[in-house]
Amino acid sequence: MNWEQIPLSYYLVLSAVLFACGITGFLIKRNIITIFMSIELMLNAVNLSFVAFASYWATIHGRPAWVQPLSGQVFVFFVMVVAAAEAAVGLGIVIAVFRTRETLNPDRVNLLKL
Amino acid sequence: MLHLVLFIIFGAICVAGAINLIAQKHPLYSALSLVVVMGALAAIYLLLGAEFLAAIQVIVYAGAIMVLFVFVIMLLGAGEEEHTRGSKIALIFGVPGMIVGAVLVVWVLLKSNPLGETIGVGSLYGSGQTIGRLLFGDFLLPFEITSVLILIAIMGAVVLARRES
Numbered sequence: 550m551n552w553e554q555i556p557l558s559y560y561l562v563l564s565a566v567l568f569a570c571g572i573t574g575f576l577i578k579r580n581i582i583t584i585f586m587s588i589e590l591m592l593n594a595v596n597l598s599f600v601a602f603a604s605y606w607a608t609i610h611g612r613p614a615w616v617q618p619l620s621g622q623v624f625v626f627f628v629m630v631v632a633a634a635e636a637a638v639g640l641g642i643v644i645a646v647f648r649t650r651e652t653l654n655p656d657r658v659n660l661l662k663l
Numbered sequence: 664m665l666h667l668v669l670f671i672i673f674g675a676i677c678v679a680g681a682i683n684l685i686a687q688k689h690p691l692y693s694a695l696s697l698v699v700v701m702g703a704l705a706a707i708y709l710l711l712g713a714e715f716l717a718a719i720q721v722i723v724y725a726g727a728i729m730v731l732f733v734f735v736i737m738l739l740g741a742g743e744e745e746h747t748r749g750s751k752i753a754l755i756f757g758v759p760g761m762i763v764g765a766v767l768v769v770w771v772l773l774k775s776n777p778l779g780e781t782i783g784v785g786s787l788y789g790s791g792q793t794i795g796r797l798l799f800g801d802f803l804l805p806f807e808i809t810s811v812l813i814l815i816a817i818m819g820a821v822v823l824a825r826r827e828s
Contacts, residue, residue: 555666555667555670555710558772558773559670559674560707560711561772562768562769562772562773563674563677563678563707565765565768565769565772566678566681566765567677567678567681567700569761569765570678570681570682570684570685571681573685573761574684574685577685578685578744579744579745579746580690580741580744582690582694582732582735582736582739582741583684583690583693583744585732586684586690586693586694586697586732587684587685589697589724589728590681590684590697590700593700593701593704593724596704596716597704597707600708600711600713600716601711603711603713603789604711604712604713607712617797617801619789619793619794619797620797620801620802622713622715622716622789622794623794623797623798623802625713625716626716626719626794626798627805627809629719629720629723629724630809630812630813631812632724632728633723633727633728633813633816634812634813634815634816635816636728636731636732637731637816637817637819637820638816638819638820638823640731640732640735640820641819641820641821641822641823641824642823643735643739644735644738644739644823644824645823645824647739648826653739653741653744654744654745
């Protein structure tokens with residue numbers, strides 16, 4: 550094993566672990582803001598996969614001509630933009646819900662109509 | 664060797680922060696541990712040669728988005744989360760299922776590596792210049808559509824947060 554190289558699977562395992570932590574938090578947390586943070590954690594895990602595959606495609610020789618190795622990093626840029634937009638709109642929804650229901654527990658927000 | 668050690672250190676920080684996010688009861692502590700996760704991920708991006716992404720990971724994620732989260736937590740005065748009883752079936756079937764699934768994923772990822780795929784350190788430099796050339800060249804149309812998305816998000820946030828009169 551060449552010590553200058555890290556196996557791709559290590560990055561994918563780390564990404565999977567972070568994604569699993571995000572799913573677990575999304576399912577078990579009882580605070581709507583923490584649920585949003587779990588979604589951000591899942592997006593970060595996916596970003597790590599994208600960057601790892603971008604570096605992987607840049608490493609191997611003999612790749613097809615249509616493969617643009619840096620496009621993975623550009624995808625991560627777009628994911629970050631969408632995450633920022635999602636956070637702005639989602640937290641606006643959280644503020645609106647809190648203003649009418651006076652609670653942050655999603656179990657208590659069980660009526661469509663006030 | 665050094666790169667592997669750095670990867671293990673920052674990966675461990677990432678996983679510890681993610682577990683702490685789940686374990687903490689107060690949303691503010693969860694937010695701070697998420698900042699730790701994002702900082703460690705930025706370091707891992709640097710190991711992968713993605714300089715530009717490491718920079719905007721710190722600026723956009725750890726800076727802007729998490730400040731927004733902390734701001735909303737303090738604005739709403741969110742306290743410790745209420746404890747509700749989870750279902751027992753989820754505990755009985757969920758925990759073994761999760762362990763089996765995790766072992767399966769790790770086993771598949773580590774063992775089905777026939778080509779010995781590795782990432783050469785320093786093989787790719789996603790600097791601001793190269794990413795910028797791609798964004799304004801090959802990816803110009805998605806980039807412009809993104810600006811429309813941001814505009815719609817701003818309008819949506821303003822409409823949602825406005826006080827009803």
